Amino acid sequence: MIRPELQRPTGTQDILAPQSWRFEKFRRIALDTAKAYGFDLIETPVFEQSAVFLKVGESTDIVQHERYAFTDVGGDDLTLRPEGTAAVARAYIQNGLYNEPKPLKVVYWGPMFRRERPQAERYRQHTQFGAELYGSEDPAADAEIILLACRVVERTGLKDPDVRINSIGCVDCRPAYRQALIEYYTERRAELCQDCQNRLEKNPLRLLDCKVDVVVRATAPDLSTFWCEACRTHIEAVTAAIGATGRAIRRDPFLVRGLDYYTRTVFEVGHPSLGPNTALFGGGRYDGLTGAMGGPESPAVGFGMGIERMLSALGTALTPDPQRGAYVANLPGFQTHAIAVAESLRGEGFAVDYDVMGRSLKAQLRDASRRAAVVVIIGGEEWERGVVEIKDFSSGEQQAIGRHDLGSYLRHHLERDSDGGTTA
RNA sequence: GUGGAUGUAGCUCAGCUGGUUAGAGCACCAGGUUGUGGCCCUGGGGGUCGGGGGUUCAAGUCCCCUCAUUCACCCCA
Numbered sequence: 001m002i003r004p005e006l007q008r009p010t011g012t013q014d015i016l017a018p019q020s021w022r023f024e025k026f027r028r029i030a031l032d033t034a035k036a037y038g039f040d041l042i043e044t045p046v047f048e049q050s051a052v053f054l055k056v057g058e059s060t061d062i063v064q065h066e067r068y069a070f071t072d073v074g075g076d077d078l079t080l081r082p083e084g085t086a087a088v089a090r091a092y093i094q095n096g097l098y099n100e101p102k103p104l105k106v107v108y109w110g111p112m113f114r115r116e117r118p119q120a121e122r123y124r125q126h127t128q129f130g131a132e133l134y135g136s137e138d139p140a141a142d143a144e145i146i147l148l149a150c151r152v153v154e155r156t157g158l159k160d161p162d163v164r165i166n167s168i169g170c171v172d173c174r175p176a177y178r179q180a181l182i183e184y185y186t187e188r189r190a191e192l193c194q195d196c197q198n199r200l201e202k203n204p205l206r207l208l209d210c211k212v213d214v215v216v217r218a219t220a221p222d223l224s225t226f227w228c229e230a231c232r233t234h235i236e237a238v239t240a241a242i243g244a245t246g247r248a249i250r251r252d253p254f255l256v257r258g259l260d261y262y263t264r265t266v267f268e269v270g271h272p273s274l275g276p277n278t279a280l281f282g283g284g285r286y287d288g289l290t291g292a293m294g295g296p297e298s299p300a301v302g303f304g305m306g307i308e309r310m311l312s313a314l315g316t317a318l319t320p321d322p323q324r325g326a327y328v329a330n331l332p333g334f335q336t337h338a339i340a341v342a343e344s345l346r347g348e349g350f351a352v353d354y355d356v357m358g359r360s361l362k363a364q365l366r367d368a369s370r371r372a373a374v375v376v377i378i379g380g381e382e383w384e385r386g387v388v389e390i391k392d393f394s395s396g397e398q399q400a401i402g403r404h405d406l407g408s409y410l411r412h413h414l415e416r417d418s419d420g421g422t423t424a
Numbered sequence: 425g426u427g428g429a430u431g432u433a434g435c436u437c438a439g440c441u442g443g444u445u446a447g448a449g450c451a452c453c454a455g456g457u458u459g460u461g462g463c464c465c466u467g468g469g470g471g472u473c474g475g476g477g478g479u480u481c482a483a484g485u486c487c488c489c490u491c492a493u494u495c496a497c498c499c500c501a
Contacts, residue, residue, distance in 0.1 A: 010492080010493090061500075062499075065425085083500095083501085114501090116498090117497095117499095118493090119494075120494085120496090121501085122500075122501080195498065206499095209499090212497095258499065268501095277500085279501055280501075282501070307501085331459055332459085362457095362459085363461095365460050365462095366461050368460095369462055375460085377460075398460080
């Protein structure tokens with residue numbers, strides 16, 4: 001392979017067709033679904049003042065160690081956003097969205113940046129679709145968020161998502177659990193892997209995440225025995241609401257999440273095709289975030305969904321059919337006429353292509369057979385008579401028709417297609 | 425940040441124990457009719473064998489370094 005001097009940065013990708021169209025198709029489904037669920041679209045900058053993310057992630061790796069941070073020429077300390085929630089929370093506060101009728105329901109779509117070592121289904125720039133619901137403490141809000149995500153998963157065609165949920169408690173009950181966990185693990189410190197020994201110091205809840213010390217973990221204190229009454233009824237109500245829609249959801253007692261602004265509900269969704277540690281989407285409740293960021297206290301829930309992973313789990317689903325329109329070929333000297341005809345047909349909404357290489361008719365036809373369903377040949381004495389030859393590649397049949405009848409011919413022989421190269 | 429694997433044409437790969445001008449398939453371009461595609465035939469373009477250094481009479485083939493990719497851990501979507 002040629003090694004150009006200029007290569008894309010590590011962990012990034014060039015998304016070429018047809019994958020690029022799959023992204024677009026997914027985006028359309030996601031946003032249409034969100035709209036039908038009463039969510040509005042919000043777009044925030046891809047970079048923020050670094051403080052926006054630093055404030056919310058004291059023990060969060062993606063904030064602490066994986067930031068793409070830079071100082072611009074004016075001396076501002078900025079960070080490429082590693083996740084959507086903090087950025088949306090900032091926008092929520094700054095735009096006074098807490099004064100809007102409650103609840104506030106928004107979705108976002110865009111690239112996220114984390115300087116990790118790339119591996120399967122993990123990139124330094126990836127795309128996330130996410131939703132946030134502000135203003136409600138009710139379990140129905142948690143359910144609404146999870147249901148939206150599930151619906152998008154279903155509508156894009158993904159089968160058998162593994163939906164797991166847990167509650168990490170609240171300020172009232174979590175401290176006691178945390179203490180119990182520390183005591184339990186401290187007694188068994190010698191049995192722990194190096195990572196867990198570090199976790200014990202930094203973020204004890206994550207001890208539950210470990211895949212190595214499963215033996216120690218098996219007899220660790222269970223979160224559910226520490227839930228306060230409010231937390232217990234909350235997660236039970238969320239679970240019941242999801243279950244009532246006929247969707248499978250199971251409690252995962254070891255599920256905790258990396259972003260440390262979560263309270264109560266946390267959830268994560270995986271898929272058999274991706275391996276146990278690769279989440280398709282995940283999220284939870286974060287009632288304290290806006291307050292911690294200096295805004296009014298607003299309960300909130302949200303999720304973030306990794307599009308690359310979704311598309312990967314989807315296999316070949318969402319792959320658009322190749323564009324099958326018309327190709328306008330020209331005989332020598334008739335290129336100008338061909339362009340005019342092509343543009344006219346395009347104006348009627350047909351997918352139309354033509355030669356821009358000045359090629360022979362033979363070469364044009366070869367190209368046309370790859371790109372189009374039918375070819376229209378412009379030129380010769382037919383053109384003088386107001387007639388064009390039109391050939392259908394699938395049947396090989398060719399006929400002469402009046403050039404003003406082209407539109408009606410194509411209407412009967414082509415699917416009209418103006419949605420950017422995709423056909424459902 | 426840690427560990428493993430891999431790097432030969434656009435793509436998928438061959439190149440035996442180091443030995444003349446580095447190959448195949450696919451893809452691309454052209455020709456095989458003066459105005460007609462798909463199949464077939466012929467021809468063509470395209471590689472400083474990731475880069476640098478070393479060993480050797482001789483290296484794509486051996487050694488070292490480096491870069492990149494990839495997989496796992498960490499962490500996460």
